Amino acid sequence: MLAECERLAAIPDRTTREKFQELEVGIDLHRVIVEISGNVMLHGMLCGILDKCQHYAWTELLWLDEWKIARDEHAEIVEAICAGDASQAGTLARSHVRGSRDNVLRLLQAKSDYQSFLAKAS
Template sequence: MNALPPGARRHSAYEAIKAMIVTGHLAPGRRVTEQDLTEQLQVSRTPVREALNRLQRDGLVVERPRTGFAVVAFDETMLHEVFDLRAELDAYATRLAVDRITPADLKVLDDLLNAGDEVARTDPTRLGRLAEMELGMDLHRAIARCSGNTLLAETLDGLLIKCQVFVWMELTQMQEFETARADHRAIVGAIAAKDAARACTLSRCHIRQSRDGILGLMHMRRDLRDFYVGKG
């Protein structure tokens, strides 16, 4: 990895650390230091430091005085705040996209859908699932860009980054990949048909159902923990 140019090293370190957080390799609350990550990723401290600063801006890590950084706690409060706001902004972006979509834009969306299908068909590994999730996120980002509202697209990008830990939890532990792909196709189909009402409804339902599924999973985990603690 050290053979990469500086810009690529910075990007690679950021993506690698983010993937470790999203997939739970770096658990919520865990302390992370430049030294540990430098050794794991086999890069110098500079790209790791820049990656951690960027992840702090993304809201995935927080700085701890004299101890480095810690992964944020992805709790129910954050779940509701992020997904409820995203549901409304995503639907708004979708409505704007219906009015502004071009044939070239639709091809971008179709290409992302097809790429997700291909990954699902050919790569059942954990890395394949991560790639499929990223393609789904990229589809939402592409729809937001089609809205023509740059600030809206940037805001949604920040929310999507915060959503990734929760979405990974839902997709992998509840086996919701196929459902997510079907939802995405339905949303794009409604956009292509210029059916703004249906596209917005599908977008909101997609995000709210994801939120509710994750919330149920979090409650089940809490109940199991309380049950075993009570038995002890």
């Protein structure tokens, strides 16, 4: 999965479709990590969240251009898992989720600010 993300990232002047393919691989990585954890409840919750919030991840990556950051964070999490360092993997995963959450909140605030601006202008 990480190699596929790197392959897609290496394409010069990527199309929107190629960017979307990388997003899909990244989302699949989240699913696999939770699946191998063996936590059925967490797997169900995450899949539901990802299905409902995929458009926010897309907006975050596309408009904030966070591709390299997400790719690097995913690689660090996978490295920690492969090294058997559950504590580090958990720390990195929490940081990754918080960063994405903060970015989505920034985007939602910008949307709200823009709507307020338009309302005042009319």
